[in-house]
Amino acid sequence: MLTPENFINEFKRFARLTQDTNLTYCQNLDIRSIEFGFRDFYQLQHEFPNLNSKQAWAISSRLMRRLCAIVEPDSNKVFYIFTIEKARPSHCSYHSMWAGDDKDGREVRVPRRVYFKRLEYPFPVYVIENEDQFSAWRCDWFGTAYLSPEIAEKYFISAFLHRARVVTG
Incomplete structure (x- = not known):
């Protein structure tokens, strides 16, 4: 869960x-605050720190989910693509490459590094860059x-440990 400051x-x-x-930055903050159940940004700033942990988690997770679905990270950064299905949350799959x-x-396959490219998919694709986002994705969004x-x-x-199984020669 995000700290109030974060x-x-x-x-x-x-x-x-x-x-x-068409709106000023402050007006946009107020509109976005309404989307998260607050009257305006002032109320969001003052009431979020006082929410119980369940309410704060729900709002934090919603915010991170929407943010991770639209963010455009630096195109020079590399990532790994993983998928966790809601029906099987303990299982993950990943885009892989042949290691040997x-x-x-x-054949032994390991996760493949890719450069980020926001493509049009019929489902949301998230960009996870920190542990708070990871926890929300793994436990809540999938x-x-x-x-x-x-x-x-x-x-x-x-x-990543699968690479150790590769034999040479």
Whole structure:
């Protein structure tokens, strides 16, 4: 869950990314606040820190989900693409590449690094760059996500360990 300070910063980031050019920045903050159940941005700033943890989690998760679905990270950054299905949350799949063969001649596949490109999909694709976003995606949203290397290698380490099974020669 986001701390109140991080929530406000992420909320402002969301408002900038979804800025209506016919409105001022402050008006846009108020409109976005209404979307999250607050009267205006002033109320959001003052009431969010006082919400119970369940309410704060629900609002934080909604904000992060919307933000991760629209954010455009630096095109020079690399990511891994992982998918977690809601029907099978303990199972993940990933875009992979061939790493070699194991001692029994079976192919070994490992996660493949890709550069981010926001394409049109019939489903949301999230960009996960920190642990708060990762927790919300893995526990609440599910679906397909571009994961930063730090997050992917930390939380899906078993996918990367397959490379050790490759034999040379």
